[in-house]
Amino acid sequence: MTTPNPPPHAREAFSSAQEMAQEVIALFVEVVVERHRLLDADHPDTLSSQGLLAGVLESTGHTQDAIALHEVTLACRQRLLGADHPDTLSSPNDLARVLAATGAKDQAVALYRGTPAVCEEAFSRDQANSLASLNQAREQRKPWWRRVILR
Template sequence: MTSRERLLDPDHPHILSTRNSLAVAYQAAGRTGEAIRLHEATLRRREQTLGAEHPDALASGHNLAAAYEVAGRLDEAIQLYESTLAKCERLFEPGHTLIRSVRSKLERILSGSQ
């Protein structure tokens, strides 16, 4: 247990942000299985505590989809990119960074150029 976890509720936004960052670090280190497990848990908790359309939950969905993509779980990646993109398009202006990133990754998978 980290010092943050001893001081804050496990669903506190700072804890969830730290877990998301750790999952990204796992992925960068090639520890994709651990990254996916932590991304899945973080997404679930962010959706439960913040709501499925909260920007942090959408960022978690984007990160998990990217991890699925790296792991070759393309059907899951596509499904999550599509649902994340739909939510982002409802919430953000068309040029928002997250919209551009999700759309770009989804188009790359669908075109088969990975």
């Protein structure tokens, strides 16, 4: 059985979407390169841009590149900002989401489980940052768990 060819307008739309995705990636890469040059590779704004680029790579299907960049960003944030910094605490969830999407569920689960524990250690239970971080980690985990259970 052969797969039918999509109509020409669908091929054109797909091609146009691919071109736009490549342009977006190129713009994000340019921002990261400029921040490396102007601010330094270890500057928090550079790390934020790297995290955003990793998200763009993930959403455009470049999952292995996204994983690598999320790993680098997480390691830098842990080294520079410490394990209990709010930016560091969001990084494992970003990496876990991509890992889960690629089928690395055990690694993703370990990252998802670790974030609330670090939040509890980093902040007292009554601090707003602690509660917000715990809630964010739990909320980010919920949809992923539902997807795993439904598979």
